[in-house]
Amino acid sequence: MQAVRKIAIADVALRVALAGIFIYASWDKILHPKDFAAVVRGYRILPDILVNIPAIILPWLELMLGVLLLIGRLREGTLLLVNALLITFWIILVVNYFRGIDVGCGCFSTTREESSPMLWYIFRDGLFVVLALGAARVHRARLRGAAPTNAGGSAGGDAEA
Amino acid sequence: MINFRKALAQALGILTLATIVGLEVDFFRPDGLPLLNAGQSSVKLDQSGSEISIKDAALLYVTKRAVFVDARSQYEFLQGHVLGALNIPPSDFKFLFKTLKPRLDGFEAIITYCDGELCPLSHELAGQLRAAGFKNVLVLKNGWTLWNNEKLPTERGGMSGFTPAQSEAMCRQCGK
Numbered sequence: 345m346q347a348v349r350k351i352a353i354a355d356v357a358l359r360v361a362l363a364g365i366f367i368y369a370s371w372d373k374i375l376h377p378k379d380f381a382a383v384v385r386g387y388r389i390l391p392d393i394l395v396n397i398p399a400i401i402l403p404w405l406e407l408m409l410g411v412l413l414l415i416g417r418l419r420e421g422t423l424l425l426v427n428a429l430l431i432t433f434w435i436i437l438v439v440n441y442f443r444g445i446d447v448g449c450g451c452f453s454t455t456r457e458e459s460s461p462m463l464w465y466i467f468r469d470g471l472f473v474v475l476a477l478g479a480a481r482v483h484r485a486r487l488r489g490a491a492p493t494n495a496g497g498s499a500g501g502d503a504e505a
Numbered sequence: 506m507i508n509f510r511k512a513l514a515q516a517l518g519i520l521t522l523a524t525i526v527g528l529e530v531d532f533f534r535p536d537g538l539p540l541l542n543a544g545q546s547s548v549k550l551d552q553s554g555s556e557i558s559i560k561d562a563a564l565l566y567v568t569k570r571a572v573f574v575d576a577r578s579q580y581e582f583l584q585g586h587v588l589g590a591l592n593i594p595p596s597d598f599k600f601l602f603k604t605l606k607p608r609l610d611g612f613e614a615i616i617t618y619c620d621g622e623l624c625p626l627s628h629e630l631a632g633q634l635r636a637a638g639f640k641n642v643l644v645l646k647n648g649w650t651l652w653n654n655e656k657l658p659t660e661r662g663g664m665s666g667f668t669p670a671q672s673e674a675m676c677r678q679c680g681k
Binding site (some may be wrong): 376377378381391392393394396397399400401402403404405408418420421422423424425427434 | 506508511512513514515516517519520522523524526527528530536537538539540541542558581
């Protein structure tokens with residue numbers, strides 16, 4: 345019973361932490377779409393003509409994922425997307441590091457005021473990936489723990505159903 | 506047990522919703538972005554002020570995105586003009602416009618010029634072209650002098666692309 349409680353606490357803590365990261369990350373991008381498009385362009389991953397599409401959609405996706413994490417709804421889908429996004433961002437950072445393209449990060453701000461070295465961003469985003477993978481694992485463990493006793497009884501009912 | 510298909514379905518739902526919200530908001534906000542980003546040109550065409558700098562004019566010329574129209578007299582035009590330019594003095598606008606109109610279509614900009622800081626002909630011609638329905642008309646102020654100062658391509662004689670007979674027909678002041 346103690347272990348189940350610990351898992352529940354870890355589940356909530358990880359979700360709230362990730363929610364904070366995603367909501368905070370979305371804010372500046374929503375306010376400054378043009379600047380964010382310039383950040384996306386700076387990564388030199390997409391052809392110029394497609395740059396605006398992620399600049400338009402990604403901030404809202406991040407905000408939505410943050411809110412969903414916070415309220416604990418649609419958790420499987422949310423955690424799947426959160427992990428997919430964070431892993432993708434991390435891979436892009438690593439690829440650009442090896443390409444010698446130092447564009448800053450643009451992760452939380454669309455301006456270049458964050459001027460830390462790329463390795464720092466790779467390390468920090470790596471931690472976010474660990475958090476997200478941890479959240480998915482804890483959520484899974486929580487479902488396993490809840491399933492035999494009460495299939496729909498604990499918090500975030502849709503996830504356990 | 507986590508159901509991967511359920512997770513995938515939820516993820517697609519969230520992604521769809523985020524796409525719809527993002528596109529809707531982008532459509533209505535004043536600083537919204539076009540969905541597809543056309544390659545950005547360093548040339549900023551002034552839609553209101555109607556003048557263009559020599560640098561931008563030269564860039565549009567080199568990339569063949571602009572047609573140049575000399576507003577000076579036909580005599581001055583014969584002595585030298587921007588390579589490939591057309592010649593429409595404002596006083597002959599009605600006479601020449603119909604013949605030259607097809608050669609003004611299909612460009613990003615129509616650039617009129619004459620010579621001298623205070624020369625009114627290029628502005629006058631720009632006004633006539635706008636009145637005739639062209640919206641992309643820009644004036645290169647003191648154009649002929651600036652063009653020569655930068656040693657950009659010029660030529661002498663009549664408008665290129667016309668037979669001598671056509672040129673003669675359009676030329677009211679030649680040799681006078």
